[in-house]
Amino acid sequence: MFDALADRLESAWKKLRGQDKISQSNIQEALREVRRALLEADVNLQVVKDFISEVEAKAQGAEVISGVRPDQQFIKIVYDELVQVMGEENVPLVEVEQKPTIVLMAGLQGTGKTTATAKLALHLRKLERSCLLVATDVYRPAAIDQLITLGKQIDVPVFDMGSDADPVEIARQGVERAKAEGVNTVIIDTAGRLQIDEDMMAELARIKETVQPHETLLVVDSMTGQEAANLTRTFHEQIGITGAILTKLDGDSRGGAALSVRQISGAPIKFVGVGEKVEALQPFYPDRMASRILGMGDVLTLVEKAQEEIDLADAEKMQEKILSAKFDFTDFLKQLRLLKNMGSLGGIMKLIPGMGKLSDDQLKQGETQLKRCEAMINSMTKQERQDPDLLASSPSRRRRVAKGSGYKEADVSKLVSDFQKMRSLMQQMGKGNFPGMPGMPGMFGGGGMGNAYAGGRPAAPGWRGYNSGGGTKKKKPKDKKKKGFGNL
Incomplete structure (x- = not known):
């Protein structure tokens, strides 16, 4: 965006x-x-x-x-x-000692408020905080059903009293249920309107007065541009909000909302929605966002995404295999699937310094090559995956794999050749040699990822030392407040 x-x-x-x-x-x-x-x-x-x-x-x-x-x-x-x-630094969600922590979700209709409610619950569940969702939107058709469906999807219970009950009473009883069951956090999904009106504000005010939330989060559609900041200010003045969630940040909006909300309303952006899936919610870090705006990637977010998917024991085994040149097609296939779980190729590339300016055609080509690789590897026998040299020395094996995957023998030969080169280079790197890295076999054309990087623009125009460790420094895995600029 x-x-x-x-x-x-x-x-x-x-x-x-x-x-x-x-x-x-x-x-x-x-x-x-x-x-x-x-x-x-x-x-x-x-x-x-x-x-x-x-x-x-x-x-x-x-x-x-x-x-x-x-x-x-x-x-x-x-x-x-x-x-x-x-806003200088990430402002985390409050967690109070006297459970439950109560979070009130507010916003206009169509901003993705109900989905953001479920996304927030999943995010908290990953932090080992138990949640209860409360459905008080009795006006929008199927709003309660939508929240119940999302709750089942993320394995979080939903409290509702049907569409005929008073929203204020639903919220009150939902909080009482959470107290009785010892739930850590209650997230209350409220009704929205197509525009701000007195009835909506009055109902929100009554719910807030009744349940006394510790957090009141305004869900803002980043596509609304300048209006996003004014909307936040209006809600803050009339209801009092503690933060905002920006949704649809992965779309084609121009980004103005991210730069305006904090300055105009005084309320921090706490989370951003970066996709339609329930996993697509990230804490908002101003320094990381600034880095993305300037085309310098976001390595910390990339590391966090990988940490969610990677098992430490598996990673250590993989490292041993790479250093001893025992990395095989089975391992490579596992890495491809891991990459898929982390999100779209385009989304991941934007987090890597220097890769954010890859064209849509290059990214599309990369996605296609990944699918081709996966199809060819799936057509190999277990023995061939474990010993790529069998394919290198046997044209008949390559022809069989080509037929099974629907590609040409030349494509299989190129995959095997690129894989062997990559494996050899990985072994050299393990010995302290750092030759040009070709990247994944066949990605972005013949030269792999490294070739795409060389052809693209640098992470930041003329940024000295970025490729040798500049950018946002990472002292420790949990040190998210440190900022730095390499040797600048």
Whole structure:
């Protein structure tokens, strides 16, 4: 969703390339590009004015560090200001000692509020917090049924009293049920409207007064752009919210909501929805989002996604196999399926520094190649998967695999050849040698992932040292507040 914004910002960096230092004259053109980029991304006008003013003041007063170009220095200033605008750090969901923690979900109709309720419950369940969902939307047809269905899908109980009951009473009894059963967190799904009206606000106010929630989260559709910030402010003034959940952040919205909500409403963004599946909810980290906006990837989120799917014992066994060149097609197939579980190829690539600018055609080609690889491996015998050399030395085996998978013998030969090269390179890396990494066999064309990287734009234009460990530093797996910029 930030592709257009990232492209625009890159043109701003170009205005400063080749300059010896940041000055009043050369910064104005770059600032105009940044202003245009933010306005086109549908960022709130007042937020844009304040942002540009802060960046200009910091840029003009900045001492350019020896060895760092002015455009690199300017990117650093813009990054810091983006983080500042979006809230500086992640604000986690409250957990109170006197159970249950009560979370009230609010928002307009069509923002994905009911789905976000289930997503939040699944997220908390992964943190080993038991949940109870409470269905109080008695107005929208099938809203209660939708929540019950989602509850069954994620194995979280749903409390409802049908569509004829009073929403305030449903909420009250739902909280009482949670107390009686010792549930950790109650999440109350409320009714929405197509637009803000007095009845909706009055009902929300009554529910809030009755259940006294510890968190009141406003679900905001990021596609609404500037209106998202104004909506958040209105809800905050009339109801009082403690945070927001931005939905549909994986769509083609221009990203303005992510940059406007905190600054205009004062309420932090706590979570973002990045897909339709119930697993597609992520805590919001301003520094990571700023990194994505500037095209620098998001390695920490990628690591967390992998940690959810990878078993540590399996990972250690896999490492041993790789270092001893015993990595086979069965292991490779396991890795392909792991990649699928982590999300779409395009979504994962955007988290890897330098990969975010792969074209749709390249990503489509990569997806196709993964499917081809999987089909050919599935047509191999168990013995052939475990010993790829059998295929390398036997044309008849390759022909049989080609027929079984529906591809040509040349395709199977190329897969086997690429796999053997990759396995050899992995072994060399285990010995301390670091040759050019070809990536997965056949991905993004003949040269693999490494070739796609070389052909794409760098993680951030001219960013010094990013490929050797720059970007957001990661001291410890749980240290999510540390920010840094490599050797800048």
